[in-house]
Amino acid sequence: MQLIDGKALANKVQTEVAEEVERLKQEKNVVPGLAVILVGDDPASHAYVKMKAKACEKVGFYSITHNMPDTISQSEIIQIIEMMNANPHIDGILVQLPLPKHIDTDKILEVIDPKKDVDGFHAYNVGRLVTNLDSFVPCTPLGVMKMFEAYDIDLEGKDVCVVGASNIVGKPMAALLLNANATVTVTHIYTKDLKAHTAKADIVVVGVGVPGLIKEDMVKEGAVVIDIGINRIEDGSLVGDVDFPKVSKKCSYITPVPGGVGPMTIAMLLSNTLKAAKARA
Numbered sequence: 001m002q003l004i005d006g007k008a009l010a011n012k013v014q015t016e017v018a019e020e021v022e023r024l025k026q027e028k029n030v031v032p033g034l035a036v037i038l039v040g041d042d043p044a045s046h047a048y049v050k051m052k053a054k055a056c057e058k059v060g061f062y063s064i065t066h067n068m069p070d071t072i073s074q075s076e077i078i079q080i081i082e083m084m085n086a087n088p089h090i091d092g093i094l095v096q097l098p099l100p101k102h103i104d105t106d107k108i109l110e111v112i113d114p115k116k117d118v119d120g121f122h123a124y125n126v127g128r129l130v131t132n133l134d135s136f137v138p139c140t141p142l143g144v145m146k147m148f149e150a151y152d153i154d155l156e157g158k159d160v161c162v163v164g165a166s167n168i169v170g171k172p173m174a175a176l177l178l179n180a181n182a183t184v185t186v187t188h189i190y191t192k193d194l195k196a197h198t199a200k201a202d203i204v205v206v207g208v209g210v211p212g213l214i215k216e217d218m219v220k221e222g223a224v225v226i227d228i229g230i231n232r233i234e235d236g237s238l239v240g241d242v243d244f245p246k247v248s249k250k251c252s253y254i255t256p257v258p259g260g261v262g263p264m265t266i267a268m269l270l271s272n273t274l275k276a277a278k279a280r281a
């Protein structure tokens with residue numbers, strides 16, 4: 001079994017982004033800028049946004065966080081986004097999800113200028129991804145693709161089971177895998193027999209937020225297992241959606257939690273923001 005070291009790969013990507021930022025500054029006098037909109041006081045969201053801001057600083061981006069109370073109205077959020085759309089120093093706009101219940105997330109995401117949509121959640125970018133055109137791709141599945149590439153894991157013709165069908169992870173993951181010529185099965189909460197699908201897959205990609213959902217009898221010998229889940233359990237530790245101690249014994253490759261997909265998500269946000277800034281330059 002080989003561990004896929006997301007932390008090391010993310011560090012490598014960050015170093016490459018930092019070098020390109022320096023070049024962009026010198027040659028075009030452009031500093032990539034990211035605006036983050038954070039609503040409410042969900043501790044996990046605050047922690048993620050803090051990590052994103054720190055990573056921006058590290059690679060030399062300009063970044064601002066709009067930290068708003070959860071009493072904010074939908075039209076006020078839209079106003080902030082429109083301001084960021086018009087701001088020439090801002091290349092990327094990220095609205096941290098989930099938003100409070102009284103806000104229509106779909107409406108909010110549609111207001112973001114697709115050229116600044118570094119999360120790849122706007123329907124324009126989703127449509128371009130599905131049709132295999134150049135687009136902004138959601139950071140987590142993009143990070144997983146980067147891992148496959150870095151570890152020479154071939155996707156063509158492989159049976160891949162994606163567990164979870166969210167707009168943020170499962171659906172774009174499936175589109176990317178399909179674009180890479182894999183045979184993709186997407187399972188979700190209504191799937192009748194999850195194990196029947198995971199157990200025959202060459203590659204299992206899981207991101208549902210259920211600790212230890214994927215057990216050893218659900219995975220084929222020699223499979224590649226990518227764990228996107230990050231769950232804090234009762235003893236305070238972080239675990240993924242895979243029963244790592246047991247499943248790892250059967251795998252050819254597996255991602256750990258923490259230190260797997262998580263750091264890659266942030267690295268891909270930097271990469272997407274750099275891409276937006278280059279388009280501006």
Ligand code: GUN
Nearest residue numbers: 094095096097098119139
């Ligand atoms: N919430 C959970 N994951 C993400 C993400 O990748 N981007 C945003 N904006 N919110 C999230």
